[in-house]
Each structure stands twice: as structure tokens, then as C-alpha cells.
Amino acid sequence: MSSDTLIDASWLDYLLVAIYFGFVLGIGVMARRSVSDSIDFFLSGRSLPAWVTGLAFISANLGAVEIMGMSANGAEIGLPTVHYFWVGAVPAMLFLGVVMMPFYYGSKVRSVPEFMFRRFGTGAHLVNAISFAVAQLLIAGINLALLAGIVHALLGWPIWIALVVAGAVVLSYITLGGLSAAIYNEVLQFFVIVASLLPLTLIGLHRVGGWDGLTDKVDAAAANAPADAAVAPGSQQLESWPGQALSGFDSPLLSVIGIVFGLGFVLSFGYWTTNFVEVQRAMASDSISAARKTPIIGAFPKMFVPFIVIVPGMVSAVLVQEMIDLKSGGSPEGGASGEGVAYNDALLLLMRDVLPNGLLGLAIAGLLAAFMAGMAANISAFNTVFSYDLWQRYIRKDHSDDYYLRIGRLATVGATVIAIFTAQIALGYDNIMNYLQTLFGFFNAPLFATFILGMFWKRMTPTAGWVGLVFGTLSAIAVDRLAAAGVIDLPGQGAAFLAASTAFVVDIVLSVIVSLVTKPKPASELRGLVYSETPREDLVDPDEAAMPWWRRTIPLASIALAMVIVLNFAF
Amino acid sequence: MSDTTDTNATTATPHKAGLFDVRNIIGALMAVYGVILTLAGLLGEHEPEKTGGVNANLWTGLALLVVGAFFIGWARLRPIVVPSDFDRPDDDPTRPAPQRKRPPAH
Numbered sequence: 001m002s003s004d005t006l007i008d009a010s011w012l013d014y015l016l017v018a019i020y021f022g023f024v025l026g027i028g029v030m031a032r033r034s035v036s037d038s039i040d041f042f043l044s045g046r047s048l049p050a051w052v053t054g055l056a057f058i059s060a061n062l063g064a065v066e067i068m069g070m071s072a073n074g075a076e077i078g079l080p081t082v083h084y085f086w087v088g089a090v091p092a093m094l095f096l097g098v099v100m101m102p103f104y105y106g107s108k109v110r111s112v113p114e115f116m117f118r119r120f121g122t123g124a125h126l127v128n129a130i131s132f133a134v135a136q137l138l139i140a141g142i143n144l145a146l147l148a149g150i151v152h153a154l155l156g157w158p159i160w161i162a163l164v165v166a167g168a169v170v171l172s173y174i175t176l177g178g179l180s181a182a183i184y185n186e187v188l189q190f191f192v193i194v195a196s197l198l199p200l201t202l203i204g205l206h207r208v209g210g211w212d213g214l215t216d217k218v219d220a221a222a223a224n225a226p227a228d229a230a231v232a233p234g235s236q237q238l239e240s241w242p243g244q245a246l247s248g249f250d251s252p253l254l255s256v257i258g259i260v261f262g263l264g265f266v267l268s269f270g271y272w273t274t275n276f277v278e279v280q281r282a283m284a285s286d287s288i289s290a291a292r293k294t295p296i297i298g299a300f301p302k303m304f305v306p307f308i309v310i311v312p313g314m315v316s317a318v319l320v321q322e323m324i325d326l327k328s329g330g331s332p333e334g335g336a337s338g339e340g341v342a343y344n345d346a347l348l349l350l351m352r353d354v355l356p357n358g359l360l361g362l363a364i365a366g367l368l369a370a371f372m373a374g375m376a377a378n379i380s381a382f383n384t385v386f387s388y389d390l391w392q393r394y395i396r397k398d399h400s401d402d403y404y405l406r407i408g409r410l411a412t413v414g415a416t417v418i419a420i421f422t423a424q425i426a427l428g429y430d431n432i433m434n435y436l437q438t439l440f441g442f443f444n445a446p447l448f449a450t451f452i453l454g455m456f457w458k459r460m461t462p463t464a465g466w467v468g469l470v471f472g473t474l475s476a477i478a479v480d481r482l483a484a485a486g487v488i489d490l491p492g493q494g495a496a497f498l499a500a501s502t503a504f505v506v507d508i509v510l511s512v513i514v515s516l517v518t519k520p521k522p523a524s525e526l527r528g529l530v531y532s533e534t535p536r537e538d539l540v541d542p543d544e545a546a547m548p549w550w551r552r553t554i555p556l557a558s559i560a561l562a563m564v565i566v567l568n569f570a571f
Numbered sequence: 572m573s574d575t576t577d578t579n580a581t582t583a584t585p586h587k588a589g590l591f592d593v594r595n596i597i598g599a600l601m602a603v604y605g606v607i608l609t610l611a612g613l614l615g616e617h618e619p620e621k622t623g624g625v626n627a628n629l630w631t632g633l634a635l636l637v638v639g640a641f642f643i644g645w646a647r648l649r650p651i652v653v654p655s656d657f658d659r660p661d662d663d664p665t666r667p668a669p670q671r672k673r674p675p676a677h
Contacts, residue, residue: 012611016604023600052593184593191597191638195604199631207623356618358611358628362604 006153006345007352013361020192020365027184050290052187054297057278058305059186062193063374064146064367065139067309068344069433073246074313075323075346076431078218078237079571080246081313082306087264090299090564092272094557097296100273103455103531105288112274112447113389119454119529120465121521127466128447129389131473135443136382137415141422142432143375144170146344148423150367153348163423167416170375189369196363197308200347203354204315214311217318225328237314240571247494262497266504267440270448289544292553299560303567309347316350323349342430379415386411437493438480441500446472449507457515458523458530464514472507476500594646602639608632 073081113132117125147170148162157165208214219234236244242252247262249255272278272295282294317323322332322341332341341349351363387408396403429435450468454460476499482488483495490498526533549555612629619625 012607012615016607019603019607020600023596027596184596187593188597188600191601192604195601195631195635195638199627203622203625203627206625354621354623356611356616356621356628358608358615359631362608362631 005156010357016361017365053294057298059190064371070309071313071347072343074310075317076343080243085306088268092268093295093299097292101292120462124465136378140378140419142426145423145426147371193366196366266500270444313346316346320349383411437496441476445500445503446507449504461515461518461520463518464511468507468511472503475506476503594642598639598642605635
């Protein structure tokens with residue numbers, strides 16, 4: 001092995017990676033082989049117990065960005081990163097299960113552009129479809145940048161060659177039918193990721209002397225860091241609240257408000273309740289009761305994911321020499337981008353230092369799987385929206401199915417090429433989570449505002465639908481640019497939280513004002529789209545009352561809520 | 572999700588999901604990894620300087636074998652039965668495509 005690669009992989013590691021891809025491609029081939037088999041295939045996916053849909057629900061989200069981003073965050077700011085899970089995910093998942101899911105299930109809306117079209121008509125649909133397509137391209141760029149980072153780390157190729165090769169690999173993965181078995185691959189991926197991150201965490205903790213050793217080292221590193229490195233004090237890195245290191249606010253009170261409203265409410269409710277890639281997992285289940293329980297069951301593993309992604313990041317920051325240098329203000333050479341070590345490299349560097357060949361291969365397989373699946377999901381979501389919501393509805397109507405399939409294939413290739421360029425933007429960020437939260441602020445926060453207002457307020461008009469979306473997004477971009485220009489000074493993810501909150505407020509205020517002066521849709525067209533116009537019997541499952549308490553929605557959600565509150569106090 | 576599904580297969584008789592049961596697939600992958608890592612732990616280099624003295628490959632391999640056996644055993648004991656008929660999701664009239672109106676293949 002040449003010495004200029006970041007990770008020294010042996011044939012054993014490559015064998016484990018090859019086995020994983022053999023499985024994934026094998027599933028794709030089996031699914032295509034014969035009609036009856038593929039029916040079995042999808043049905044066994046549907047009649048699976050709720051724990052599997054629950055796992056698939058969070059695996060769709062436990063992708064590359066989360067693993068690398070959360071460990072980078074853990075390395076940089078420590079324990080406050082848990083807010084992404086305990087404030088920024090679990091409450092929204094419970095809300096989705098308890099309040100929103102019966103409504104989705106009853107109204108049979110299957111995508112966000114579809115809801116926009118039926119609720120608000122063409123204007124909001126067009127705006128939403130375009131912004132969704134752009135967002136998918138930018139997020140695909142993040143996944144591709146991370147994938148190329150691994151290729152670079154393994155093989156030592158220049159980053160742009162790695163980007164092109166990684167793009168080509170994803171393209172063939174999509175064409176070879178890897179997506180037709182999405183739910184299988186996601187569940188499989190979850191187990192491979194846990195099987196590699198759990199040993200990584202345990203060995204890492206063992207190396208630094210257990211949890212106490214870790215806290216001592218974090219404290220010592222923070223105390224010894226030079227002032228200009230701007231490292232958060234040890235106490236802030238080891239306590240989740242008030243989380244100034246995460247929000248960037250000096251005042252503890254403002255920090256708590258920023259986290260609860262910006263991250264906990266706008267960003268996370270916006271993400272979880274309008275993200276149909278995940279919601280669809282739940283809607284494939286056989287009853288309202290099962291659909292409601294899916295995100296709630298998913299919330300239980302989700303609570304414990306931070307221990308295997310954030311803790312390794314923290315360990316990496318006190319164990320790996322390059323990360324120690326980086327955190328005390330240095331700029332060490334190397335790293336996955338080839339342009340110096342970044343916090344994004346925390347997990348890869350820890351793997352290099354503590355995993356023996358064998359386990360290393362398992363970890364690489366898990367990461368590659370997560371990146372490819374993530375990017376493939378972005379690309380195919382883009383493909384669907386581009387071909388059907390944009391091209392067919394607005395550009396070329398009434399062509400044959402074959403025609404749109406061809407457009408879809410061209411869109412897939414085009415999107416992959418564009419992602420190679422959007423990956424350059426992602427590579428410019430030292431901590432990928434900052435970039436991702438910024439994007440969510442642009443796209444998800446106004447969407448959530450329009451969605452929730454349109455769902456609960458029947459007076460909201462079609463004009464208000466698109467005006468709110470456009471100006472919400474523009475205001476978030478304005479806040480981001482002001483922050484970039486230094487007018488607003490918030491380190492960490494504070495600027496992203498502020499942009500998201502601004503977008504939300506601007507969207508709501510404008511939507512209300514515009515609604516009051518324009519003409520609403522007649523109530524007869526709002527059935528199934530607005531809460532007050534939807535019959536109650538569509539929203540409840542008559543069989544659920546007969547089930548034992550541990551299979552009912554509300555008791556399960558209460559337990560999850562109680563557990564997450566305990567976790568918030570414990571750390 | 573797939574372009575290979577076809578309407579005439581909805582009349583298939585009830586049977587077990589078998590190989591397509593996701594628990595069998597998880598179990599098989601975990602078991603294969605378990606065997607390889609256990610062997611690597613027993614026969615390969617130990618690299619204690621990386622792991623702090625623990626034979627990580629061996630322990631992970633054994634744990635994966637247990638997980639794999641658990642999933643395969645569970646799938647054996649409680650097989651999933653594929654129902655003979657099921658509701659296909661409706662085509663959405665407000666959404667231009669894809670529509671399921673291909674002629675039957677056979």
C-alpha cells in the first residue's frame with residue numbers, strides 16, 4: 001500500500017466492501033428477475049412488523065451526512081450536538097406520529113409538490129417543485145463530496161478525479177436497480193452502520209480511558225487551547241444545555257431559545273413533517289395505527305444514535321493527532337479533501353487509528369453504502385420532480401410513457417453531472433453540518449410554514465401559497481448573506497437557526513396578509529387537505545382501542561417523550 | 572417504486588416470503604461478516620496497538636454471528652405470509668404520471 005493514502009486498507013477490507021455490494025446488487029437483480037418474485041418482494045416489505053418500518057424510517061435519515069456531520073460537530077463542539085437528536089428530531093417524530101400522520105394517511109397526499117398543487121394550485125406548485133429540485137441537487141453534492149472524500153482517503157486520488165469516479169459509480173448503482181429495493185437496502189445499511197460504529201465507539205472510549213478519561217481529556221484540551229482557536233470551554237462541550245457552542249449565542253437564555261425555536265421547532269418540524277422520503281415509509285404500512293407508530297418506534301433507536309456518532313467525534317478530537325492540532329488552532333496537512341484536515345474527517349481519522357483491518361472494511365462498507373444510498377435518493381427524487389412535476393406539467397404535456405422515462409434517464413445523468421459541481425460548494429465548508437442546516441433554512445423552513453398554515457387555516461389563498469414560499473426563501477438567503485458578510489455575527493449553527501426562523505416568520509406573516517386580501521378556494525375543494533374540512537372518521541383507527549397498551553400510539557409516544565426528557569437532564 | 576410490477580400477479584396464492592424476508596437478508600449478511608471477522612480475529616494480525624489490547628475483530632465477529640443467528644431463527648419461527656390479494660394504491664388524477672395503464676404482459 002502506498003503511504004500517501006489516508007487509510008491503509010488490506011484485501012480483507014476490500015472483501016468486506018465487495019460482499020456488501022454483492023448483497024445490494026443481488027437484491028436488485030432478484031427484484032427484477034420475475035414479476036411474481038418482485039411482488040413478494042415489495043409485499044414482504046409492506047407486511048413487515050412495525051419495528052422494521054420504524055428502522056427503515058430512521059435509516060432513510062441516518063445517511064452519510066448525518067454520520068459525518070454529527071461526528072464533525074461532536075469533534076468541534078462536543079455534547080451540545082445531541083440537540084439535533086433530542087430536541088431536533090425526537091419531538092418532531094412524535095408530533096408526526098400523533099398529529100400529522102393520521103391526516104396524511106387519510107388525505108392520501110404522497111408528496112409535497114402534490115399537496116401544494118391540490119391545496120394551492122399552479123403557482124405554489126411551480127415554486128415548490130423548482131426549489132425542491134434545486135435543494136436535491138445541492139444535497140446530492142454533499143453526499144458526493146463525502147463519497148469522494150472516502151475514495152480519496154482510500155486510494156489517494158486527486159479529489160476531482162474521485163468526484164467524477166464516485167459520480168459514475170452512483171450513476172451505475174441507480175441504473176442497476178439499486179433503488180428498486182430501497183427499503184431493504186436501508187434496513188441492511190442500518191445494521192452495517194451500527195455494526196461498525198458501535199465497535200468504533202467502544203474501542204475509542206477504551207483507548208481514552210472510558211467516559212471519565214474522555215471528559216478529563218476534553219477539559220484539559222479546552223483549557224490548554226490557545227485563545228485564538230476559539231474552542232468552547234470544557235464545561236460547554238460536556239453539557240448539552242444551554243448549548244452556546246452550538247447556537248453561537250453568548251447568552252445562555254438566548255441560546256436555549258435559539259435551539260428550541262430555531263432547531264427544535266422550525267428546522268426539525270419542517271424537516272420531519274414535510275420530508276416525504278421518510279413519510280412514505282410509514283404510509284406503506286397497512287393501517288393508520290401502524291403508520292402512526294412508525295415514526296414513534298423510529299424515535300427509540302434515534303434517541304441512542306448520538307452515542308455512536310457524536311461520542312466517536314469527541315474521542316477523535318482528543319485522540320487523533322491531526323484533530324488535536326486542528327482543534328488547538330493549527331491547520332494540519334492531509335484530510336479527505338486533500339486540502340488540509342477538516343472536522344468532517346473526524347470519523348475517518350479515528351477509524352484509521354483504532355480499527356484493525358477487517359473491522360475497518362466493515363466501517364468503510366457502511367459509510368460507502370450510506371453515501372451512495374443518500375445520493376441515489378436525492379438524484380431519483382430530483383428525477384421524479386423534474387420529469388413529472390416540471391417537464392410534463394409545464395413543458396411537454398401528453399407524450400408517451402416512454403418519452404418521460406427517457407427524459408427521466410437524461411435528468412439522472414444531468415443531475416449527477418451537476419452534483420459534481422455542487423459538491424465543490426460542499427467541499428468549501430469545514431463542517432458539513434453548517435452547510436446542511438443553511439440549506440434546510442432556505443428550503444424547509446418556508447415550506448413548513450406554508451404547509452402547516454395551509455393545513456390548519458382554510459382561509460389561506462392560492463396566491464398566499466406561492467408568495468409565502470418565495471419571500472420566505474429569499475429572506476433566509478438574505479440572512480445567510482448578511483451573516484457571510486459579517487453583519488450578523490453568530491458562530492456555530494446560530495446563523496442557520498436565525499435564517500430558518502426568519503424564513504418561517506416572514507412566510508407566516510406574508511401568507512396571512514396576502515390571504516386577507518385575495519380570494520380563498522371554495523371549501524368543497526379542501527376536503528382531505530385542510531384539517532377542519534376533513535371528516536374525523538378518516539383520522540382514527542377503530543381497531544386500536546382493542547390493542548394492548550404497548551401497541552397503542554399514545555402510550556408509546558408518551559414513553560418516548562419521557563425517555564428523551566430524562567436524557568436531556570442526564571447529559 | 573418499480574417498473575417491473577404487473578397487475579396480473581395480484582392473483583397469486585398465499586405463500587411465505589422466504590428468501591425475500593428482510594430478516595433472512597439481514598441475518599445472512601451479518602452471519603457472513605461474523606464468520607469472516609471471527610476468522611480474521613483468530614488467524615489474522617491482532618494489531619493490539621490500535622485497539623488498546625482488545626481483539627476487536629474476534630469479539631465483533633462473534634457478536635455478529637449471534638445477531639445473524641437471531642434474525643435467521645426469528646424468520647424461521649415466525650415466517651411472513653404474503654397475502655393472496657391486496658389493494659394497489661390508486662393512480663392520482665391530479666398528478667400527471669406515472670400511470671399504471673400498461674396492457675397485461677401475458
